[in-house]
């Protein structure tokens with residue numbers, strides 16, 4: 001049987017062998033939700049980078065610069081990190097360079113993977129169906145918060161494990177823990193999330209609509225994936 005494992009924060013990545021696995025990177029709030037929304041609604045590609053300077057260099061080459069620091073759009077960029085920013089007709093066919101505190105960093109740190117795909121609640125079933133049809137083991141990489149655990153990415157991991165539990169087995173207890181957490185929370189994800197650290201951070205930025213949207217399941221059926229080691233496109 002294929003195996004599924006969960007890396008609860010990018011700081012734990014050195015413990016995992018990536019080269020023979022498909023890695024699903026998730027940053028529910030908000031980077032991978034924004035990437036999913038953009039790619040699903042017509043953005044041609046998104047180039048994730050870890051640093052603001054790298055994003056600015058791509059901006060100078062003609063990419064639309066996007067992303068956040070402290071949750072706010074970086075000065076001089078055209079887009080922040082709200083999924084609603086990315087669902088814009090003006091972005092159809094365009095290429096975006098994006099940097100965020102945790103999400104794009106987690107993608108960058110996962111580059112040794114056989115393949116990287118981008119997960120969120122917005123495309124949960126599409127990701128599950130895709131993985132069911134592949135022959136490889138899976139590692140879900142939770143972007144976390146500055147190297148630490150977070151609730152929302154672990155909830156997504158639990159949701160994906162729930163969908164895949166008949167065709168995959170989990171090795172480490174993180175799979176079981178995430179599944180139990182999701183099964184406790186799934187009746188009302190928004191209420192469950194209300195005491196979480198990132199909910200409180202984003203509430204101060206007045207983006208509660210972003211949170212509600214990012215917690216909505218199966219809004220899109222797209223599977224964004226990384227090609228040529230660095231650019232995210234639609235599968």
Ligand code: 3SL
Nearest residue numbers: 029030031071100102103
């Ligand atoms: O850390 C990240 O990648 C961001 O998604 C954080 S925020 O939701 O934009 O604050």
